[in-house]
Amino acid sequence: MSRGRLIALLVVGGILVVGGFVGVVLATSGSSDDELVIYSARSHYGEEEPFEAFADRTNTDLRLRGGSASELYERLRSEGDNTPADVLITVDAANLWRAKEDGLLQPVESAQLDQSVPADLRDPAGAWFGLTQRARTIVRSTERVGPNAVTTYAGLGDPRWKGRLCLRSGTSEYNVSFVADRLAKDGPAATERMLRRWMANDPKILGSDVDVLDAIADGDCDVGLVNSYYLGRELEDDPDFPVALVWADQRGRGTHVNLSGLGVVKGSDLAGEATALIEFLTRPREQEVFAQNNHEFAAVGGAEPSAEIARFGDFKRDPIDVAVAGARLDDALRLMDEVGWS
Amino acid sequence: MTRARVDAWTAVTLACAALVAGPLLGLPISFAVEPGGLGEFSGLVPEALSATAILLVGVGAGTLLLGTALALLVTFCDFPGRGWIEWALVLPLAMPGYVFTLFALGLEVPGIRSSLGAVCVLTLVLYPYVYLLARAAFLAQSRTLLEAARGLGLSRRAAVWRVGLPLARPAILGGVALALMEALADFGTVNLLGVQTFTDAIYRTWFVAFDREAGMQLAMLLVSVTLTLLVLERLARGRAQYHQHAARGDVAPPVRLRGVAAAAAVLAPLALVGFVVAAPLVQLGVWSVESIRADLLAPEFAAAARNSVLLAAMSAVLVPAAAVLLAYGARASRSRGASVGARVATIGYGLPGSVVAVAVIVPLGWLERRFDAVAGTGLLFTGTVIGLFYAYLVRFLALAWGAVEATLARIPPQLDDAARGLGADRLDVLARVHLPLMRAGLATAALLVFVEVMKELPATLLLRPLGGDTLAIAVWQATSESLFETAALPSLLIVLVGLLPVAAMIRLSGRRGAELEAAQAAGAWAEGLEQRREVPA
């Protein structure tokens, strides 16, 4: 190649690269001013109806950014006041609590929300509000395990389940929150005892709740611990799925219930619209959609659970104590690590 | 005047290296800042160490055996279909570990959720590194070496075993080191399979415990492991100078296989490639069709596809350019500082993307807040793909640099002098001598970066801006929810698009490559003379 051609190539190439670069940056960045940006840790597959309904009704564009709670948290922290996000949704209350503690959320004044959302399902200062409730409870094989064989969380540590227990990995935020809530309510000694007995049963550690359900259905184990809505989804696809829910600790405090919630992000310029979204999603009608479509439990109002879940009957709930559990998250992780819940 | 130019080049190289390796230096700093932090998660370390060790040993042994055996087969034996089996064996490069894991999980292969499973998956997708380098080494051995061994009484097999293999050892070990670095940095596969390696431990302390400092410290340990690997790789490669460069046709004539042996030689590689590439593609295709029919497509799928290609293409230009700058600087300045700087800049390769991402987001965030305070630019870096490009640069510079430096090093400095003696100034030398000779290296670098960026997951997870989702993100999100059908189409696209550059790379080392090899052989021969010459007289 001659010198002249090289220079020409460099110049043309340089222009193309710079142009392309700017193009890529523009194409992939940002949101327009009147878009409501939602950072959501809820899996947004199926693009939940209530959000679409809101968008239609108010003629606002919604922009969703998915990710795990910790990733979203990391981004919010880094973005600071310049963040494009308006709303933060998590699937685990403790994460919400942490977000509030670290100043990522702004308090909201809404009489409607104060009235409709129960006090124990929202932040006293109005920084976040519960959206749906999620029960984490025992599941059993319908083919091999009777309905009363195991009814308490502690019961999963019974030696008869040795080698037959399936658990999701200890990194799952649901499990961590569960343990944190235990620590808050039962104290470290009792919680540690329970976990050690669980681990003594040599549980199979699997990557997701769905895997746990599949393992039970396949006969790899007999009992496990999952969020109830996962079973709901399975049963919707396959009504003969051979796994059943057991509401744990009904004679005790009740089944552990976590919270999926949302709040307005501190750096948001669209606080009003964001509040409107929260108000909309907590309306009984939308709550019902969540319950029916996703097999969760409503936070607000008495929406009926879906048929698949309803067949397991009503149950006593032990809602997570968000603040205290939130503070014990680190302890929970450490404990799980110590007992070998990987 | 020469003196001033030399200093400028060193400065540029060091600046480039600092830019790339700088964020990673934040890791040891945090180690110093909070030394006690690691104690709190000491329970994680032994588990992570043993799991990582198992992974390294397993993948190392696996890729070594598989890659070397295959390279021996295609170089020293002849069997029907050898021509295209030779390049088909490289195809697994286009298969990301997490996509193959998706396939294996979907098949419900028993026992896969274990260390052994992870080792098997990673061996199957990483062996091409060893295969490629071993094959190149065998091809470069001239026939006379093996004939000399035969003349000394060794059988053909013994000659290959005792002469051919040891000679190729540096290249083979180099390939194993690359495979191990990929395995170390892997996140998707081990996470999906539930294997608690270092990467996983870092993820846990960081993202679940929100404890950035402890996470950084674990990352520091990981960096030490990487550095050790890099040093070992350098030692394995640096000493060996194999100057017997055979022109094509001067390679030892292969043994013709017959009967059962020939059949096995054809079927085994086919089965391998079929299992690792073809079968997953078919399964992904089936799932993709289902997902389209059932309307289970990932949201914003088209945007994700567009983003993936754009990001990969742009990176394929930027990263090799930076590599050329570094390699050129090291060569032009001829100072140790510059070459050390270049080496340091390549450290990002052995680190998991999530480590790189978090190491990068902190200084970038700080910088963009400064810019914003002054000029109101908003989220200039983390809110756009600029931050992502930077992470890609830190992560993949090593790849591009390796390819570029290898070709640049083969150009003896006498060629530069000869050109200048004939009236060419520096720009002329670049245009008329260096670039033509570096074409293959540049193309390889660009292709490698393209494939890697298409596959990249953890850094993209953290640093992608709003609207910047990629195909890899779509696959990840779907797989995390066990929604295999939804994950299928983006996975399929990633593999298919990745196959194109891999095929191109294979062609580059084909016939056209023979001419280039001969040209480079001439250069290396001159290099050999240089070594024989004494101190400048």
Place this chain on the structure above:
Amino acid sequence: MSDVRLRGLSKSFGAVRAVRDVSLEIERGELVAVLGPSGCGKTTLLRTIAGFERPDAGCVVVADQVVAGPGRFLPPETRRIGMVFQDYALFPHLTVAANVAFGLAARDRAEREGLTQRTLELVGLQHKATRHPHELSGGERQRVALARALAPEPALVLLDEPFSSLDASLRAGLRREVELILRDAEATALLVTHDQEEALSLADRVAVMREGHIVQVDAPEEVYARPATRWAAQFVGEVNVLGGVAHGTGVETELGVFDLRSPANGPVHVAVRPEQLELRADHDGNAEVVAREFRGHDVLYRLRHEAGRVVLAQLPSLELHEVGARVFVRPAPAAVTTLVD
């Protein structure tokens, strides 16, 4: 082609003084060889003249232009100096013709093609113009390197040990060819080598270099017959350094009387070349053959003289003496020797 002048050129690398105060003049069209052992600084000298090294002191003038000197330094690409490297440094990605034309980029197409063609004909490679370097033999590559250096019609051609990478059997023939090419091109050339046969046979003048200094510059026959120093005598060709007593035009040594080139008196040392001795078989001779080196057209004998000294004698190979034979050695007729220190 024009004059080249080096004045007081010096170059050091740290503590190593590679070139010390070298002064040399090369006439237009002349071929000068710098002869010296490895490490004497000759390649550094060449690179300094070419512009790849910057001299610490002194100046280089080529064609009445100061290319290097106090406060002045032209980069290599602007000096009109062609260079042939020891390993030829041909561009592997270019054809022979493209290699030769490389330095002609600034000229217009017709001129470029014409010059390339002519230069290729000069070296006899016009029929290989479209080949690539790796397809050529060693000798052919050398000729391409030479052609490439000559094509831009430089003021000076530098050759760095151009024959060292060739087969010994080819060297003599190629030397002839290169010499003819350079003469045909009327090139002014400076060649560095450690091979004295090369220097003596090719060059118009030889500059003997030792540890950075030029020890002697003379026509080859003068350098051989009249070495300036004992070291030069020993480096260029084999030599016997004998002690003796000079009386005017003759000198008396233990081997006999030799003529002296320049008159002297008193105790001296003289350099006696092996061919300046003659032998005949003699049972009562004054020396014994200790070793014999048969070199085809001549034989080099290592003799132990009865006085104890070992001397070298070279004779045509018509008559051979065995090892251990006793011989009588004496000065050959009309052997003229030179004083050495």
